[in-house]
Amino acid sequence: MAIGRLDEKSEGLLLLTTNGKVSNLILSKKFEKEYFAQVDGIATEAAIDELKKGVEITVDKEPYTTTPCQARILEEVPSFLGESKHVRDDRHGPTSWISVTLTEGKFRQVRKMTAAAGFPTLRLVRVRIASTTLEGLLSGEVVEVDQFKL
DSSP: OEESOOOTTEEEOOEEOSOHHHHHHHHSTTSOEEEEEEEESOOOHHHHHHHHHOOEEEETTEEEEOOOOEEEEESSOOGGGOSOOOOSOGGGOOEEEEEEEESOOOTTHHHHHHHHTTOOEEEEEEEEETTEESTTOOTTOOOOOSSOOO
């Protein structure tokens, strides 16, 4: 079974297990999940501060304020993301990358959060769950681990 989900437009780290207890533990609010988001426009520190404090999004058609999280602007696109996917033409304006680290996981939460802060997500990559990262893995590569690194 997959631990967590990635929507059809998202990419990145996906853990698989046959141990339901491990799955529930990792999905709990005890473990961080980090995402790199390519956003529309040049992200501002004001928007990052908004994300850090929590923003109002809609969950199941009801208003929901996200819990405080970690967020920062990425000065460079990390090389482990591989070749840049063509998101859109440059004529549509600049883009930038941010990191958002959550302990909760509502439906399409990062996309909703960045949009609420004024910078809709164009590309979303989950890069870390707890201390397990994508770094060093090729796109589509599978690595079997005996124990999950916390």
